[in-house]
Amino acid sequence: MIDATNISKVFNGRKDRKETLAISNLTMSVKRNEFVSIVGPSGCGKSTFLLMLAGLEKPTSGNLTIEGAPILGPGVQRSIVFQEYLLFPWRTVQGNIEFGPRLRKVSKDDCLADTRDFIELMGLTGFEHCYPHELSGGMQQRVAIARALANKPEVLLMDEPFGALDALTRESMQMELQKIWLQTQCTVLFVTHSISEAIFLSDRVVVMSKRPAIVKEELKIALDRPRQRDMHMTRQFREYEAYLKNIVWEEVN
Ligand SMILES: Nc1ncnc2c1ncn2[C@@H]1O[C@H](COP(=O)(O)OP(=O)(O)OP(=O)(O)O)[C@@H](O)[C@H]1O
Ligand SMILES: [Mg+2]
Numbered sequence: 001m002i003d004a005t006n007i008s009k010v011f012n013g014r015k016d017r018k019e020t021l022a023i024s025n026l027t028m029s030v031k032r033n034e035f036v037s038i039v040g041p042s043g044c045g046k047s048t049f050l051l052m053l054a055g056l057e058k059p060t061s062g063n064l065t066i067e068g069a070p071i072l073g074p075g076v077q078r079s080i081v082f083q084e085y086l087l088f089p090w091r092t093v094q095g096n097i098e099f100g101p102r103l104r105k106v107s108k109d110d111c112l113a114d115t116r117d118f119i120e121l122m123g124l125t126g127f128e129h130c131y132p133h134e135l136s137g138g139m140q141q142r143v144a145i146a147r148a149l150a151n152k153p154e155v156l157l158m159d160e161p162f163g164a165l166d167a168l169t170r171e172s173m174q175m176e177l178q179k180i181w182l183q184t185q186c187t188v189l190f191v192t193h194s195i196s197e198a199i200f201l202s203d204r205v206v207v208m209s210k211r212p213a214i215v216k217e218e219l220k221i222a223l224d225r226p227r228q229r230d231m232h233m234t235r236q237f238r239e240y241e242a243y244l245k246n247i248v249w250e251e252v253n
Pocket of ligand 2 (some may be wrong): 046049
């Protein structure tokens with residue numbers, strides 16, 4: 001579904017700052033309905049790659065296609081949850097979530113029904129009419145996820161979506177995301193710093209090298225679905241974890 005071939009990205013410097021080669025010759029692909037996680041050192045180019053897939057940044061060179069067509073800009077079939085939860089501060093929880101569907105001219109009644117479902121799914125019932133500044137960080141991130149899902153995207157791009165959540169909420173969000181993914185059959189590209197989160201959720205984990213990013217390693221995760229919380233304790237899970245940790249450590253150091 002997604003093909004990135006020899007992607008490079010150079011950010012131009014300003015005045016006294018040199019240019020940055022963020023990504024160099026990155027090649028990877030993602031199949032339809034696949035759940036792929038990307039892990040790698042901080043600053044290696046993960047967010048940049050996701051922004052390019054969202055159509056919000058352009059590669060300096062290389063080909064980036066979705067179902068064979070080049071990505072030329074943002075599109076409704078791709079939703080992104082940003083690393084820093086970006087909500088519209090002047091819109092309520094409900095207003096944020098229904099923003100995409102309203103743009104797509106979905107009827108008011110359908111919008112309301114969908115929004116209600118996502119509000120319930122994300123545990124935000126009772127907060128529909130609150131503004132972002134009235135919510136905790138974790139709640140804001142759940143609104144951002146609901147807003148991305150409300151677009152019913154074919155491709156969901158998630159940039160460390162659970163990074164700001166407490167451990168318990170994070171675990172339950174992982175379970176919810178798995179459920180949503182199994183139900184909606186969308187294709188997910190998920191950036192995380194947590195190797196165990198990547199293993200738990202993914203069909204495949206891609207390790208990026210330090211900057212400029214290339215694909216350093218890809219590992220298929222052959223754990224049964226749906227994944228259960230106690231899978232973290234199994235031998236196979238721990239083996240995956242030890243293997244990936246070693247590779248990421250080599251890059252960080
Ligand atoms: N708009 C920009 N202008 C200039 N340089 C940028 C820009 N965006 C990113 N960079 C640079 O590109 C490199 C990759 O940044 P990116 O945000 O993609 O890293 P990351 O892998 O997502 O890191 P983290 O794990 O910390 O979120 C960094 O060196 C960063 O400084
Ligand atoms: Mg990032």
